[in-house]
Amino acid sequence: MKNYKVLFISTKAITQNTFFDSFIKKTNFDLTLGCSDILNLRFKKKKLQFNFANNIFYLLNPIKFFFELLSIRKKINNKFDLIIINNPLAGFYIRLALILSNQKIMYFVHGYRFHSAEKNFKSFLFYHLEKFLSKNTNYFININREDYSVTNRFFKKKKKKILKLKKKKK
DSSP, rough: OOOOOOEEEEEEEEHHHHHHHHHHHHHHHHEEEEEEEEGOOOOOOOEEOOOOOOHHHHHHHHHHHHHHHHHHHHHTTSSSEEEOOOHHHHHHHHHHTTEEEEEEEEEEOOOSSSSSOOHHHHHHHHHHHHHHHHTTSSSSEEEHHHHHHHHHHSSOOSSEEEEEOOOOOO
C-alpha cells in the first residue's frame, strides 16, 4: 500500500503544537508540517517554511505577492496526496497559489469572515474571495453548525464534514 503523503499547514507553529498534537503524533501518513515559524514546531517531522505576510502593504505589492505565490506553488504543487490547511491566512495563500492545479485541498474552517450580522465592504470582499477559492477546495471541515450551514449553502461541494467536539467528562 502506498504511503499517503500529507502536508499540514497553519500560519504559526503554535496552532499545530497546541491543537493538533494528537493528530500529528498518531497519524500513519507521511506527514510534512508547514508554517511561517518552523523552528517553533516541536514535532520531528519533515517541515516546510512559508512566508504568510499579514501586512496589507505587502499584499498590495503585486510583484512581490505574485512571486510569493509562485514560490509556494513550486514548494508543494503535486508533491502531496492531500494538503490540509488550518486557518484563513494560510488558506488564502495556499489555495490562491494552487489555482488551476490538480492538488487535493482540505480546508479546516475556523469561522467565515463574511456571515456576521455586519454587512459591509469587508464582508462583501471576504465572501467573494472565499467563493472564488472554494472552487479550488475539495473538502471543508467545519467545527460548528453555523459554518457547516454556510459551506452547505454557498459552497456546494461533493464532500462536507462536520467535526463534533465531545465534552470531557469530569
